[in-house]
Amino acid sequence: MVTRLQSSGRAALTEDKQVTSFSDLMPKPDIKPELLLKLSSRLQTTLELELLLDIFFNEIKHAVLVDSMCYSNSNQNLLNSYGKVGIHSCTYRLTTHKDYMGELTFSRSTRFREHELANIEGLISTLVYPLRNAVHYTEALAAAFRDPLTGAGNRIALDKTLSREVELAKRHSQPLSVLMLDIDHFKNVNDTYGHAMGDEVLKQVVKSITACIRQTDMCFRYGGEEFLIMLASADSEGAHRIAERIRYSIEAAVFTHKKGSLSITSSIGSATLFASDTMRSICERADSALYKAKNSGRNQVITDHEEILLATN
Numbered sequence: 531m532v533t534r535l536q537s538s539g540r541a542a543l544t545e546d547k548q549v550t551s552f553s554d555l556m557p558k559p560d561i562k563p564e565l566l567l568k569l570s571s572r573l574q575t576t577l578e579l580e581l582l583l584d585i586f587f588n589e590i591k592h593a594v595l596v597d598s599m600c601y602s603n604s605n606q607n608l609l610n611s612y613g614k615v616g617i618h619s620c621t622y623r624l625t626t627h628k629d630y631m632g633e634l635t636f637s638r639s640t641r642f643r644e645h646e647l648a649n650i651e652g653l654i655s656t657l658v659y660p661l662r663n664a665v666h667y668t669e670a671l672a673a674a675f676r677d678p679l680t681g682a683g684n685r686i687a688l689d690k691t692l693s694r695e696v697e698l699a700k701r702h703s704q705p706l707s708v709l710m711l712d713i714d715h716f717k718n719v720n721d722t723y724g725h726a727m728g729d730e731v732l733k734q735v736v737k738s739i740t741a742c743i744r745q746t747d748m749c750f751r752y753g754g755e756e757f758l759i760m761l762a763s764a765d766s767e768g769a770h771r772i773a774e775r776i777r778y779s780i781e782a783a784v785f786t787h788k789k790g791s792l793s794i795t796s797s798i799g800s801a802t803l804f805a806s807d808t809m810r811s812i813c814e815r816a817d818s819a820l821y822k823a824k825n826s827g828r829n830q831v832i833t834d835h836e837e838i839l840l841a842t843n
């Protein structure tokens with residue numbers, strides 16, 4: 531279903547008007563059947579959302595003059611823009627009988643006329659179902675890389691992302707740091723308060739970590755109660771500071787349970803990339819720093835200083 535939400539620079543339109551079944555008063559779309567057929571078959575060639583929208587944007591320009599197109603889907607946190615935004619725009623909400631599929635906005639420097647809007651609406655009708663498949667595919671891909679309990683990246687995502695980031699950091703001589711974090715005495719939480727409480731703690735730990743890092747950083751679930759945090763562009767000092775912030779934030783969270791309230795602590799090992807590192811070696815150095823933090827009494831951050839010694843020698 532295609533619903534026109536707004537269109538600027540022309541007579542006001544009824545909000546949320548459904549335009550799949552055109553009334554007699556509205557202009558009918560005037561699009562060559564060959565164009566619709568071509569568009570429809572091209573849209574069926576891909577499940578990649580970006581590519582699908584790119585095809586649609588390029589094809590729609592054969593039928594209507596548009597300078598820009600923006601697709602947004604707040605449920606899935608998706609935003610894709612094409613072209614240069616103009617001052618006149620029209621926006622459509624796309625839905626199927628079950629799903630909200632997001633909004634499409636077109637713009638250009640001159641007003642949209644009624645027959646052009648009818649054409650746009652006719653063309654969007656061919657997009658709705660291929661778009662639904664692409665959005666579901668994007669969702670499935672994202673789920674395949676996420677830990678279902680905490681929403682942190684899983685090991686597959688970690689391997690993919692960290693190996694790429696290590697290569698990029700080396701190529702551009704940018705710092706990159708890795709934190710390995712383990713919850714202290716987590717077994718006691720499960721044993722005393724139950725597994726459900728343990729799960730709540732794990733979810734809260736990821737929230738605390740995510741609140742302390744930048745959008746370009748990432749948190750992965752490395753094992754049961756162990757997390758790896760990848761800090762892009764962070765040197766050793768910066769990584770230590772962020773690790774302390776995370777450690778504090780985890781310690782500050784209080785959990786309530788009928789058996790009483792509880793708080794937890796974490797131990798963190800930090801390592802910063804140096805030239806001879808591989809993804810595996812930087813993780814091993816962060817892990818051995820974590821091991822030292824555990825053995826030195828827990829609830830602390832230990833930075834692996836090997837790279838600093840090497841750099842100064």
Ligand SMILES: Nc1nc2c(ncn2[C@@H]2O[C@H](COP(=O)(O)OP(=O)(O)OP(=O)(O)O)[C@@H](O)[C@H]2O)c(=O)[nH]1
Pocket residue numbers: 679712713714715716717718720724725726727728729732753754755824828
């Ligand atoms: N609730 C819950 N517990 C988990 C999950 N994954 C692993 N665990 C538990 O995490 C606990 C880890 O225990 P240990 O490896 O002994 O570590 P610890 O008790 O945190 O002790 P230290 O790390 O030495 O401070 C085990 O009891 C696991 O069952 C999970 O997804 N949910």
